Amino acid sequence: MAETTPNEIGLIDFAVREYRSLWGDAWRRLISSNTARLGLAIVVLFVLSAVLAHFFWEYDPRTDLDYSLKLKPPNLRPTEEIQSIHPFGTDKLGRDTFRRVVHGGWNSLRVGVVAVGISLTIGGLLGLLAGFYENMPLGRTGRAVLFGVVGLCLGSLSAWIAGQPFQALLFCALGVAAVFLENFLAGKPIRVLLFAGVGLLLGGGLALLVSPYTAATCGILGLFIGWMVALPLGGPLVSNIIMRAMDIILAFPAYLLAIAIVAFLGPGLDKAMIAIGFVGIPLYARLVRSTVLSVIQKEYVLAAQSVGSGHARILFRHIVPNTLSSVIVQATMGLASAIIWAGALGFLGLGAIPPEPEWGAMLGDSYRFLTSGAWWAVLFPGLAIMLSVLGFNLLGDGLRDALDPRLTH
């Protein structure tokens, strides 16, 4: 057979498939959808205008004030009365609404991004842990830490009642010891009795120095702690503790919780970010947990385990990349709702501190003048919120279709 030259290879290139990456494919699917393109365009428009305005269009809200221009309707051409152009009209202090809407975008989008960042980081990590350890046994070190913390937390209650701080450390040590003596009488009821007895002696014996009643209470507590650390609890306990805490946050109506947190921390953009971010934590925790639960059953995780990969490696090399697509979709949608919430807090006077421009705060500033006909000061900031939120929602919808082609609707 004759040697093939590079030229001839070029002739048969129909057999060689061009290299396409996973993300490249997703991108191609994304921009082939009309609605996703529209969403992307809106998002880019808002982000660009906010960023450009922030860095290149000087604006000092503290000096922006002109009573002669108070509540003027939009004009696109200078008139005798108003020399300057105000496409969106002016507000109660004669400030140009257009300018403030554009600059307000920086603040509103920033709140959204930071808030989603907070809930994504904390919620995502908690969800990873909860999902991973729900079915995975904890390593010995992990269990030692877990039982140590359990002993420390429950033990500090007993320590507080007796007024003996070192009790907490002793219970912590008891928890760690229970892990290292895990094979000692394993599976026999006597093991539980033994540890419970040690707990009783630890709590009750030491507290006898204070008073008999205190000793009785601490003894019961110690008994309980000893019983707990003797049980073969592990991963599911971690998952349970995390998810129950999430359930409690979720039980609160999100709006009220965010309002209450800001009321507690005091108004301000940074406080609003914290409040909105905190409220979002359980959403990401639940999402990531459920994704991890489905990913962890895949063969490649088993394969990674069987070649001896450590937990951290399995988590970050194999599981995290496979949860990314649902997290990206949720984060895009989360940005949309964070912007609405930032607006709501600003509207209620709990977000940006005046005269800082922010869409919600601008609405709250101007809505009293609605009855006197000044619709423009209310229409445009709200329209900005709605459009940017719509943009992120459209993009999120498109991303979901692009990242998970198995979904058909």
Added chain:
Amino acid sequence: MTRYLIRRIISVIPTLLGVTFVIFMFLRLIPGDPAIAMLGEHAAQENVERIREQLGLNRPLFLDKEALQQGDVSGFFDSQYLRFLGRLLQGDLGNSIHRRIPIADQLKLRFPATVELALLSMLIAIFVGVPVGIASAARRNSLLDSISMVGSLIGVSMPIFWLGLMEIMLFAVILQWFPSGGRLHHAIEVRAVTNLVLIDSIIAGNGEALVDALKHLALPALALATIPTAIIARMTRSSMLDVLQEDYIRTAHAKGLQERVVLFRHALKNAFLPIVTIIGLQSGSLLAGAVLTETIFAWPGIGKWVYDAILGRDYPVVQGGTLLITFIIVFINLLVDLSYVFLDPRIHYE
């Protein structure tokens, strides 16, 4: 199944305890002494002490270890938190700091207003959202489908406080069809029986009051219904599309059943589980979303009351209102979970 029901009902208790704990801590962590808040900055020290004694503020937060050392077991548990729980069990939420009236009584007056608004919004959302979702799914990729899906996406993206303001501008200021706020015209009086104005005016046979109450309800209910309507429509559509791909739907069509029968008897019945879930979840956020809507429309419900209390730093009111709304949401979620048992016999519960 009975075991599942019992377990699910019991599982509510730790959540409720957690909620009361968080709300209790929230109130205690806020800087400032409630006794001074009641009496003012310049109150005499002995009066402050007396009020603190009355309110139990001189007790320890959770447990009294000194009492235990002296052998006083009941004193050990006599703490602010446990007293708070005890009062809660008796339906006593304490007094408003500013108005010195029992919060529970106020809640009884204001809660019906919120319920009326939320219930009407939910009805609008269900009776618009579900049919729109079914129609979109049945005529997939038609013009109707595109319009309703774009519409619902806009609905989901709507900041309801802004929508409310726009409604006021259009319908109350420019067209003057509807009033811009309040529950009833001040000249109209209806004897309060249930405190639900609609029901009360029907009981009293007062047609004028009924029409006026409906007019007052229209704008806030419409604003509050926007997001749930959009979400329910989207959920109904996607759930129906899932079911419509099933084999038995093809069989039903092949048997020559009418389209209507296939859609409603065969498909909707099985698509209903996620719809019920979303309706339940949305009812919860409706109650909470009422804070904004009630503020804009001066609606005398719980939301506006709690918001005013936050601004006025009347924390017992914040506590009472938040507790009530949160308990109701926990309860609704429980009902949704329990309803699965009856809605979907395929799910097996150990």
